Amino acid sequence: xxxxxxxxxxxxxxxxxxxxxxxxxxxxxxxxxxxxxxxxxxxxxxxxxxxxxxxxxxxxxxxxxxxxxxxxxxxxxxxxxxxxxxxxxxxxxxxxxxxxxxxxxxxxxxxxxxxxxxxxxxxxxxxxxxxxxxxxxxxxxxxxxxxxxxxxxxxxxxxxxxxxxxxxxxxxxxxxxxxxxxxxxxxxxxxxxxxxxxxxxxxxxxxxxxxxxxxxxxxxxxxxxxxxxxxxxxxxxxxxxxxxxxxxxxxxxxxxxxxxxxxxxxxxxxxxxxxxxxxxxxxxxxxxxxxxxxxxxxxxxxxxxxxxxxxxxxxxxxxxxxxxxxxxxxxxxxxxxxxxxxxxxxxxxxxxxxxxxxxxxxxxxxxxxxxxxxxxxxxxxxxxxxxxxxxxxxxxxxxxxxxxxxxxxxxxxxxxxxxxxxxxxxxxxx
Ligand code: UGA
Numbered sequence: 098x099x100x101x102x103x104x105x106x107x108x109x110x111x112x113x114x115x116x117x118x119x120x121x122x123x124x125x126x127x128x129x130x131x132x133x134x135x136x137x138x139x140x141x142x143x144x145x146x147x148x149x150x151x152x153x154x155x156x157x158x159x160x161x162x163x164x165x166x167x168x169x170x171x172x173x174x175x176x177x178x179x180x181x182x183x184x185x186x187x188x189x190x191x192x193x194x195x196x197x198x199x200x201x202x203x204x205x206x207x208x209x210x211x212x213x214x215x216x217x218x219x220x221x222x223x224x225x226x227x228x229x230x231x232x233x234x235x236x237x238x239x240x241x242x243x244x245x246x247x248x249x250x251x252x253x254x255x256x257x258x259x260x261x262x263x264x265x266x267x268x269x270x271x272x273x274x275x276x277x278x279x280x281x282x283x284x285x286x287x288x289x290x291x292x293x294x295x296x297x298x299x300x301x302x303x304x305x306x307x308x309x310x311x312x313x314x315x316x317x318x319x320x321x322x323x324x325x326x327x328x329x330x331x332x333x334x335x336x337x338x339x340x341x342x343x344x345x346x347x348x349x350x351x352x353x354x355x356x357x358x359x360x361x362x363x364x365x366x367x368x369x370x371x372x373x374x375x376x377x378x379x380x381x382x383x384x385x386x387x388x389x390x391x392x393x394x395x396x397x398x399x400x401x402x403x404x405x406x407x408x409x410x411x412x413x414x415x416x417x418x419x420x421x422x423x424x425x426x427x428x429x430x431x432x433x434x435x436x437x438x439x440x441x442x443x444x445x446x447x448x449x450x451x452x453x454x455x456x457x458x459x460x461x462x463x464x465x466x467x468x469x470x471x472x473x474x475x476x477x478x479x480x481x482x483x484x485x486x487x488x489x490x491x492x493x494x495x496x497x498x499x500x501x502x503x504x505x506x507x508x509x510x511x512x513x514x515x516x517x518x519x520x521x522x523x524x525x526x527x
C-alpha cells in the first residue's frame with residue numbers, strides 16, 4: 098500500500114482520494130480552501146455528488162483519508178502526489194494554469210521523500226513538462242519524477258466511474274515511474290495505456306472534444322429533423338446501434354455545459370491556434386453548442402410572441418442531472434436571457450437552486466416542483482433530471498395559465514403529453 102497526497106478537493110481530487118483510500122492506500126487530501134477541509138473533517142461535503150459522502154465519511158473514520166490544509170503533513174511521507182486543482186478558462190479560452198503552477202511550487206518546497214508527481218487536472222500539451230521545470234528550479238529536498246494520468250469521471254457518477262474505469266492512461270517520463278503508477282492502480286479494472294506525457298495530455302482533450310462533437314452533431318441532426326418532420330430519438334437509436342457509432346452521447350437537447358466540455362473544447366482550439374493549425378471541425382462544434390441554447394429560446398419566444406410579463410416555469414438549473422453544479426449550464430444562460438427580456442421566471446431544481454441564486458440573486462425559486470406551474474404561460478425543462486418524468490403532469494396542467502411545455506432535454510413522451518392536452522415542443526421530435 099502507498100502513501101498518497103492529493104492536492105485539490107474538487108470532484109476529481111476528492112473522489113480519487115476516497116477511492117484510493119477504499120483500495121487500502123493512505124491518502125492525504127489537501128485544499129487551500131480552509132472551509133472545504135473543515136467540512137470534510139466534520140464528515141460534511143463541499144458539493145453534492147451521489148455516493149461520495151458515505152465513502153468519504155467511512156474513509157475519514159478509518160483514518161485512511163486525512164483532510165488537511167498543511168502541505169507539510171500532506172507531503173512528508175507521500176510516494177505519489179496528485180495535482181487535481183482547477184484549470185478554469187481565461188477570457189480568451191486558454192486554461193488558467195496558475196493553480197497548477199502554485200501547487201508545483203508548494204510540492205518543490207515540501208516533498209521529503211522520492212516521489213512521483215502526477216498531473217490529473219486537464220492541462221494543455223506541454224504543461225506536465227513545465228511543472229517539472231518549476232519543481233526542479235526550486236531545488237526540492239528529495240528526488241521526483243513526473244507523470245500525467247488524466248481523469249475520465251463524470252459528475253453525478255464520479256464514484257462509480259472511478260471504481261470502474263474503462264481505461265487508465267499513464268503518461269510517464271520513464272518505465273520506472275509507469276511501474277509505480279501501475280502498482281498504485283493494480284486493484285482497479287480497465288485497460289492500461291502507457292505512453293509519454295504529451296500524448297496523455299492530448300488523450301484527455303481529444304476524448305472530451307470527441308464527446309462534445311457527438312453532442313453537437315446530434316443536435317444539428319435534431320434541428321434538421323425539426324425542419325423535415327422526422328424523429329431524432331429513432332434517428333439516434335438507428336445510428337447508435339451500429340457499434341462503430343455507439344448509443345452514448347447522442348441525446349439531443351440544448352447543448353452541453355459543465356466545467357469540462359465548454360472549457361476543454363475551447364482550450365484545445367487555443368492549442369491548435371497556437372500551433373498555427375486550423376481545427377475547423379472543433380470550431381464548428383463550439384459554435385453549434387453556443388447556437389443550440391439560443392435556437393431553443395427562439396422557439397419559445399416564437400410560440401409566446403415575446404416574454405414581457407409572461408410567467409415562465411423553469412424545471413432544472415444544473416448543467417445536467419445528479420449534480421448541483423451550474424458551471425456553464427445552458428439552463429442558467431436561458432434563465433438569464435428570459436429575465437432580461439422581461440419574463441417572470443419561477444424555477445425549481447432538486448439540488449442546484451442554492452448555487453443558481455449565488456449568480457442570479459433575484460431568481461424566484463420554489464420548494465415544490467408543482468409550484469413552478471402555478472399561472473405559468475409555459476414550462477421549460479432545462480435539465481435532464483429523471484424525476485421530471487414522473488411528475489403529475491395532469492395536475493400540473495390544471496394549474497397553468499396555458500398548457501404549454503418546452504422540453505429542452507427530450508425527457509417526456511410527446512404522445513403522452515399530447516394525450517394529457519399539452520401543447521408540447523421538444524428538440525427534433527414531431
Ligand atoms: C465530462 C466527460 O463525460 C467525462 O468523461 C470527463 O472526465 C469530464 O467531462 C471531465 O473532463 O472532467 P461531465 O462534465 O461531468 O463529464 O458531464 P457529462 O455527463 O459528460 O455531460 C456534459 C454535458 O453534455 C451536460 O450538459 C449534458 O447534459 C450534456 N449531454 C451529455 C448532452 O447534451 N447529450 C448527451 O447525449 C450527453
